[in-house]
Amino acid sequence: xxxxxxxxxxxxxxxxxxxxxxxxxxxxxxxxxxxxxxxxxxxxxxxxxxxxxxxxxxxxxxxxxxxxxxxxxxxxxxxxxxxxxxxxxxxxxxxxxxxxxxxxxxxxxxxxxxxxxxxxxxxxxxxxxxxxxxxxxxxxxxxxxxxxxxxxxxxxxxxxxxxxxxxxxxxxxxxxxxxxxxxxxxxxxxxxxxxxxxxxxxxxxxxxxxxxxxxxxxxxxxxxxxxxxxxxxxxxxxxxxxxxxxxxxxxxxxxxxxxxxxxxxxxxxxxxxxxxxxxxxxxxxxxxxxxxxxxxxxxxxxxxxxxxxxxxxxxxxxxxxxxxxxxxxxxxxxxxxxxxxxxxxxxxxxxxxxxxxxxxxxxxxxxxxxxxxxxxxxxxxxxxxxxxxxxxxxxxxxxxxxxxxxxx
Amino acid sequence: xxxxxxxxxxxxxxxxxxxxxxxxxxxxxxxxxxxxxxxxxxxxxxxxxxxxxxxxxxxxxxxxxxxxxxxxxxxxxxxxxxxxxxxxxxxxxxxxxxxxxxxxxxxxxxxxxxxxxxxxxxxxxxxxxxxxxxxxxxxxxxxxxxxxxxxxxxxxxxxxxxxxxxxxxxxxxxxxxxxxxxxxxxxxxxxxxxxxxxxxxxxxxxxxxxxxxxxxxxxxxxxxxxxxxxxxxxxxxxxxxxxxxxxxxxxxxxxxxxxxxxxxxxxxxxxxxxxxxxxxxxxxxxxxxxxxxxxxxxxxxxxxxxxxxxxxxxxxxxxxxxxxxxxxxxxxxxxxxxxxx
Numbered sequence: 114x115x116x117x118x119x120x121x122x123x124x125x126x127x128x129x130x131x132x133x134x135x136x137x138x139x140x141x142x143x144x145x146x147x148x149x150x151x152x153x154x155x156x157x158x159x160x161x162x163x164x165x166x167x168x169x170x171x172x173x174x175x176x177x178x179x180x181x182x183x184x185x186x187x188x189x190x191x192x193x194x195x196x197x198x199x200x201x202x203x204x205x206x207x208x209x210x211x212x213x214x215x216x217x218x219x220x221x222x223x224x225x226x227x228x229x230x231x232x233x234x235x236x237x238x239x240x241x242x243x244x245x246x247x248x249x250x251x252x253x254x255x256x257x258x259x260x261x262x263x264x265x266x267x268x269x270x271x272x273x274x275x276x277x278x279x280x281x282x283x284x285x286x287x288x289x290x291x292x293x294x295x296x297x298x299x300x301x302x303x304x305x306x307x308x309x310x311x312x313x314x315x316x317x318x319x320x321x322x323x324x325x326x327x328x329x330x331x332x333x334x335x336x337x338x339x340x341x342x343x344x345x346x347x348x349x350x351x352x353x354x355x356x357x358x359x360x361x362x363x364x365x366x367x368x369x370x371x372x373x374x375x376x377x378x379x380x381x382x383x384x385x386x387x388x389x390x391x392x393x394x395x396x397x398x399x400x401x402x403x404x405x406x407x408x409x410x411x412x413x414x415x416x417x418x419x420x421x422x423x424x425x426x427x428x429x430x431x432x433x434x435x436x437x438x439x440x441x442x443x444x445x446x447x448x449x450x451x452x453x454x455x456x457x458x459x460x461x462x463x464x465x466x467x468x469x470x471x472x473x474x475x476x477x478x479x480x481x482x483x484x485x486x487x488x489x490x491x492x493x494x495x496x497x498x499x500x501x502x503x504x505x506x507x508x509x510x511x512x513x514x515x516x517x518x519x520x521x
Numbered sequence: 522x523x524x525x526x527x528x529x530x531x532x533x534x535x536x537x538x539x540x541x542x543x544x545x546x547x548x549x550x551x552x553x554x555x556x557x558x559x560x561x562x563x564x565x566x567x568x569x570x571x572x573x574x575x576x577x578x579x580x581x582x583x584x585x586x587x588x589x590x591x592x593x594x595x596x597x598x599x600x601x602x603x604x605x606x607x608x609x610x611x612x613x614x615x616x617x618x619x620x621x622x623x624x625x626x627x628x629x630x631x632x633x634x635x636x637x638x639x640x641x642x643x644x645x646x647x648x649x650x651x652x653x654x655x656x657x658x659x660x661x662x663x664x665x666x667x668x669x670x671x672x673x674x675x676x677x678x679x680x681x682x683x684x685x686x687x688x689x690x691x692x693x694x695x696x697x698x699x700x701x702x703x704x705x706x707x708x709x710x711x712x713x714x715x716x717x718x719x720x721x722x723x724x725x726x727x728x729x730x731x732x733x734x735x736x737x738x739x740x741x742x743x744x745x746x747x748x749x750x751x752x753x754x755x756x757x758x759x760x761x762x763x764x765x766x767x768x769x770x771x772x773x774x775x776x777x778x779x780x781x782x783x784x785x786x787x788x789x790x791x792x793x794x795x796x797x798x799x800x801x802x803x804x805x806x807x808x809x810x811x812x813x814x815x816x817x818x819x820x821x822x823x824x825x826x827x828x829x830x831x832x833x834x835x836x837x838x839x840x841x842x843x844x845x846x847x848x849x850x851x852x853x854x855x856x857x858x859x860x861x862x
Contacts, residue, residue: 176824196569201826206582230579231565238570281716290810313564313578340719341701344807406570448570465571474567475578476560479827487635487821490810494724497633505633508613512606516831518559518596 135161137422143168145193150445157430185414238408240445245460251385271337284337285362289346295486304394304401315519320503328499366461390463484510553834555595650735658743684741692805727811
């Protein structure tokens with residue numbers, strides 16, 4: 114029976130004209146985010162035959178992956194992660210070193226795809242991501258404005274657009290209280306040369322000049338945003354852009370290709386859409402943005418057979434042949450061999466070229482990110498001073514870090 | 522009832538209460554007095570795409586594993602979590618008390634602390650929504666009860682709709698309607714005559730919106746209970762009142778409301794508990810910048826990238842204590858009534 118199945122499926126594979134055959138001998142279960150590039154990887158992994166491949170791709174993956182990998186055996190054999198989420202899994206020691214599997218099955222991987230920590234490969238990256246500028250070239254050209262290279266120029270451009278009566282609120286930003294708002298703070302703070310922690314410790318270090326400058330710049334930008342900005346996440350900000358209500362925004366590179374393909378995007382926006390690298394701020398040379406990668410891991414608490422099957426299946430999800438499909442190639446800035454950058458990739462490549470720093474991978478960054486997201490809203494509503502807001506963030510972070518055992 | 526009979530009669534309920542109420546409370550209290558072990562950190566070299574290798578700090582898993590295995594519950598911290606800034610914030614409160622020059626300054630500092638800020642909204646919500654929904658529920662019940670019997674069924678169905686809609690969905694629908702580009706939002710912009718007018722950007726109006734939503738959502742519950750109560754109202758009492766020349770308002774005040782009083786207590790009890798745990802509208806309306814609640818804090822602690830189980834447990838215990846305090850007047854009264862009989 115088993116052999117008939119194998120024979121049948123390989124016959125089908127041959128008929129479909131594909132040269133690969135992906136055979137696995139144990140179950141595979143994948144947890145991860147749900148954007149198009151990850152859907153592609155998940156679908157590729159699910160093509161393997163011989164054992165069951167299940168996947169749970171959801172925006173809420175962050176809430177369940179720790180719980181789903183803590184048991185022994187773990188429910189999920191692979192988690193698709195990014196910089197920040199790999200740290201979370203590492204904190205609880207849930208991912209397995211992949212060196213032996215890379216040696217055995219990892220032919221075709223580029224060295225740059227291997228995420229190594231302390232000399233051990235812990236994840237295989239398949240795409241890069243960064244937030245960068247998106248703008249309406251038609252609106253800017255009409256007014257004779259150059260695409261902004263710095264946030265100061267962005268403010269000037271916004272002022273001109275408003276003064277000429279073209280748009281009331283020309284700047285967009287994912288400033289929804291919580292994770293999004295904190296991420297915008299991180300970008301700007303790095304742009305001003307700030308460091309989140311005192312060198313080599315978990316002590317917070319954001320109540321500084323860079324912190325105050327960051328907050329003042331964010332406040333200045335919000336003056337040109339839709340007044341509901343504290344409720345606008347990336348999706349809502351994109352909706353504003355697609356509706357033609359905003360002309361300038363700092364947005365995720367992974368959304369660049371789909372920005373004009375949604376239903377109901379006006380022709381004006383379709384033809385006027387343009388992207389560029391991330392902006393700098395305050396005369397700094399490092400862009401006010403962070404560099405991200407997305408990749409997959411293999412769970413620690415599973416049998417070696419399952420780990421091997423998972424590795425083989427995930428390798429099938431990122432095989433170089435996929436890059437020949439134009440639609441797949443446009444979904445992300447792939448790190449896979451054979452990928453030819455599309456127009457939508459300019460922003461992320463510019464970000465990397467300009468020296469954008471990666472999102473910090475320290476174990477307590479998640480707590481800092483959470484504290485920033487909760488404590489910033491008051492300042493942006495003029496309810497407290499920048500210094501007070503920064504002191505609140507440090508105090509909130511400190512309480513959380515003491516609880517989690519990072520600080521005494 | 523004989524003790525023996527009572528025991529067997531009560532056993533299934535008792536068992537269920539033990540499993541689903543007592544054990545979770547024990548678990549949550551335990552988790553709130555233990556915290557994760559102090560992390561053993563080490564510096565390592567990380568290599569990532571497009572960037573190359575950098576030096577980063579990470580957790581030393583081998584060293585941490587030994588500590589974890591020796592004490593799997595974590596380290597005992599007693600009431601530390603309850604007293605930290607994320608909860609009762611005793612130290613910050615003391616400092617504010619000592620250094621604040623005016624009452625206004627003290628209140629500002631108090632409401633800058635997450636738990637007290639959440640309490641301010643939670644209590645305001647509870648104490649406005651609960652009486653309002655009882656009044657509105659009673660009004661709907663009286664109105665529906667006086668309709669022609671052919672219309673009653675239809676009206677009952679429509680009055681119940683807000684309760685049938687899932688809270689999260691209901692709040693999301695309203696959220697988009699009050700958006701500055703939504704139907705209610707643009708109408709308000711027109712009325713206010715200010716293109717920058719935004720309901721979602723104002724803390725005061727966000728509170729009003731959440732409170733109105735709370736009443737809209739819960740009034741049908743009060744309505745159903747009161748409507749059922751009205752069906753048990755003896756006709757002869759109303760007729761007697763009418764013969765005495767009582768107006769409709771007097772009939773309601775002196776006959777109907779006293780008859781429904783036990784139900785009012787019941788609805789108040791249930792709704793005080795429910796409203797104190799207000800959660801869905803805060804999430805649905807994306808309102809956490811303006812209004813947070815105790816339940817939202819728990820959700821936030823558990824939903825971050827780094828889960829804070831101890832912090833969430835401590836807030837849960839504080840919520841249980843809060844509910845107990847809120848219900849105590851009603852419970853004391855019920856107990857007195859019971860003793861009096």
